[in-house]
Amino acid sequence: MPWTQGENLRALEVSLRPLTGAGWDAHMIAVELHSWMLTWSPARPAAYIRARLAQQSTAEHVAAELDVAEGWDAQEASRALGAxxxxxxxxxxxxxxxxxxxxxxxxxxxxxxxxxxxxxxxxxxxxxxxxxxx
Incomplete structure (x- = not known):
């Protein structure tokens, strides 16, 4: 991504570790970063990526907790479709x-x-x- 070009490669690697650790390849990471549709360039791209990924992880965790709290069971909900x-x-x-x-x-x-x-x-x-x- 153009907005990451000025960043230290080691800092980028560390900030992208959650994605690379999950098995994402370079193309998948590029698609994810592009989907953020930044119209500006962060002063510290690695820090921005780290914060954004942490925010996404927190949102996914909260959504999972809400599903559990509401008793949502995806398998049970889809059972009628497979009957x-x-x-x-x-x-x-x-x-x-x-x-x-x-x-x-x-x-x-x-x-x-x-x-x-x-x-x-x-x-x-x-x-x-x-x-x-x-």
């Missing part, structure tokens, strides 16, 4: 079929019906001849 419910799948498919039928009817009423039953080139020429804005 085998054929009737739910059938209801969804029937809803999709009804929605597609209604959409096709609206398109036909507007003269924009599906091109699959006739020659697509002829239909496009007809649309262009009418001057319909695209």
């Amino acid at each position: 085998s419910r054929p009737e739910l799948v059938l209801d969804v498919l029937e809803g999709l079929a009804a929605g597609m039928a209604a959409h096709s009817a609206r398109q036909a009423a507007l003269g924009l019906d599906d091109l699959t039953d006739t020659d697509a080139a002829a239909d496009m020429a007809a649309v262009l001849a009418r001057g319909v804005p695209v």
Whole structure:
């Protein structure tokens, strides 16, 4: 990152140790630093990186504590999504079929019906001849 160029390499290495210790490579670290979208250059880039990573770590820790305090269990919450419910799948498919039928009817009423039953080139020429804005 351009804003890190003036910093001592050893200081940068120490400040980035939480990321490199977690197995991040140079590309992943560059993406992370770029995502901070700095529009200014810190006077001490290594100190800024260290403070920013500490702030992120604290925020993640607080969020994890809140999840525990509220009794949030990600596995329990996602269990319903993995349950085998054929009737739910059938209801969804029937809803999709009804929605597609209604959409096709609206398109036909507007003269924009599906091109699959006739020659697509002829239909496009007809649309262009009418001057319909695209």
